[in-house]
Amino acid sequence: xFPQSKFSRAFLHPRYWLTWFGVGVLWLLVQLxxxxxxxxxxxxxxxxxxxxxxxxxxxxKNIELCFPTLSREEREKLIAENFHxxxxxxxxxxxxxxWPDNRxxxxxxxxxxxxxxxxxxxxxxxxxxxxxxxxxELGGRVMGLCQPMMATYRPHNxxxxxxxx
Numbered sequence: 001x002f003p004q005s006k007f008s009r010a011f012l013h014p015r016y017w018l019t020w021f022g023v024g025v026l027w028l029l030v031q032l033x034x035x036x037x038x039x040x041x042x043x044x045x046x047x048x049x050x051x052x053x054x055x056x057x058x059x060x061k062n063i064e065l066c067f068p069t070l071s072r073e074e075r076e077k078l079i080a081e082n083f084h085x086x087x088x089x090x091x092x093x094x095x096x097x098x099w100p101d102n103r104x105x106x107x108x109x110x111x112x113x114x115x116x117x118x119x120x121x122x123x124x125x126x127x128x129x130x131x132x133x134x135x136x137e138l139g140g141r142v143m144g145l146c147q148p149m150m151a152t153y154r155p156h157n158x159x160x161x162x163x164x165x
Contacts, residue, residue: 011160019160030094034107037091045087046080055086092135097165101145108142116147137165 011020030037049056059079067075095104119126128149130139140151156162 016160026094041088041091042084045083049083089135092138096137096141
């Protein structure tokens, strides 16, 4: 396990106040019951879509390239679902950071963990490759509760976010 980065008094500078506010709001939100979070997450993604035109354009292009036979309505449905997932991913990040272990275990489980433990019992090295069907933050947290492991990520540009994470 790597030690958490140290808190710096510089994080109290006004340039970080908006980050502190956002982290505080995220912490407050994830105290809500999970069904409420699912509702809020999908609605947040829907509300964010008009403000994320570049992301919408990327999603449209990717879906057109991957699924050229889909109708315009079918592609639109996939894009809408993508934005629902985007909103949920924001809240899942807060869940990964702030939920206690017992709450994470209550709502999430891992199928196929027996394959991992069997390989380890045979002294075989294992590399777990995750797919991006859920927040990588939360996926890494759930897997870390099942088995000692580390998830990798690109460090944040904002040092306060690096400390929070």
